[in-house]
Amino acid sequence: MEHFYTLQGEGYHQGRAAYFIRLAGCDVGCVWCDVKESWDRSKHPDREVADLVSTVKQTPAEVVVITGGEPLMHQLDLLTAELQRAKLKTHIETSGAHPLSGSWDWICLSPKKFKPPLPDILPRANELKVVVFNKSDFGWAEQYAAQVSPACKLFLQPEWEKQHEITPLIVNYIKEHPQWELSLQLHKYINVP
Ligand code: SF4
Secondary structure, eight states, X not given: OEEEEEEXXXXXXXXXXXXXXXXXXXXXXXXXXXXXXXXXXXXXXXXXXXHHHHHHHTSOOXXXXXXXXXXXXXXXXHHHHHHHHTTOEEEEEEOOOSOOOSXXXXXXXXXXXXXXXOGGGGGGOSEEEEEEXXXXXXXXXXXXXXXXXXXXXXXXXXXXXXXXXXXXXXXHHHHHSTTEEEOOOHHHHTTOO
């Protein structure tokens, strides 16, 4: 759908330079989705893997974040193998709702209520990032925190449109449950893609 060099705005790698490749297609259907234009894969052109890798290599990027849409609707073995062959770190942002493919240096699992993750990805996640839209999402987040590996980093992120209402709840929740950390969509505050 699009690709751009920017800063990672969310989660564990927040603030780091990263090249984003946003793949088209999503059938998860989050009501608050901020990239609904990604949902229809047929509205976006195919790209050659070699062209994408060469475009990334024209920048000093060390990390490539594959996002969407739901990137695991695509088979990602070739893309990630070529990125790693070019000495780039491969990160993914996924709901986990489709089978895991690809070779990953970092897996950020962001489960969605609208189409829950498949069980296989849970022990593979390096980072669990739960978007909090209402109070019941804290309990839902804990269900997944209980299923990821002990080393997995845990993040709670306010849904952007409800941030003024939800962020204070997250702050209080983290103070009571310090295994969690706050993730903010930094890129939206500093106006970068
Ligand atoms: S999984 Fe991501 S792209 Fe798909 S609907 Fe949800 S927020 Fe949007």
